Amino acid sequence: MSRDHSWRGNWKGRMYERVRERGYDSLTAFANARPTASLVALAEELGEDDVAGMQVLSELLAEAEQRKRIARFVRDMLVRELSECLPNGWPAVLDDASRFKVAKALGSWIADTPETHKERVRQVRTALLATPPPPGWHPLGPDDELLLTLLPDKEV
Template identity: 70%
Template sequence: MTEGDWQGNWKARLYERVRERGYASLTAFAEARPTASLIALAEELSGDDLNAVQVFSGLVAEAEQSHQLSRLVRGQLVRELWEGLPDGWPAVLDDSNRFKVAKALGLWSGFTPETHLDRARQAGSALLATPPPPGWRPLGPDDELLRTLLPDEEA
């Protein structure tokens, strides 16, 4: 993140870059890359004048407008799991793996909007109490297990 990221109308810059890549929304752009980190999304959109925080801010705004916050929260968990657990869910939660899982879940919580924080904590606890199969890596926000843990909100 640089000071230049915040210069000028960064929101207009963000959406202009999304449209230049043929997408009608930032959400559509991000969902075409469901396992890419927020940093990777920002880098693809800007090179050096947008950042991950700005991308996530735009995604939250769109999710709020479309009543899709649960989907956004699931999608961010996918991104954090791909980043933090590149080999998928560990077969055994030993000390090393427990830290990797806790880090991924903690980073995810940090990006979870306040309205969904309790549900996210419950989902994280459920994953730890009843771990998914070894190697599990959800491919996107519509993963069956994730939809069970964090169902869509009523519109």
């Protein structure tokens, strides 16, 4: 049985050392190379027992704030949630099962969104539910055309 040691010691240093070992100069660059991977998958790739998805989230947000790219971060998180919860893309019909999956993706996304952007992402959620994307829509990254329309790079 493995033990989680993710919060022990200098976890930020450990995580960034592993990012550099993989040839990236930032956690964002590492994550951008895997645009549909979940935060847990990113964490496991960096260290299965000593990097947590929440740590990856925290540092991706910190890098986004530093670079003033929070809107892109927010879109990036939506892509990851949709990829995890809706691997076959947006459902053609919102029956009970697919509605739950959509709600899970959007709810997790909103929960992980910084307060500065929560109202805007709630508006995006409402827009997606009122006028659903085409069946099978599966954004492959944060620069997806529909996502850029719904949440442009202009910081709110």
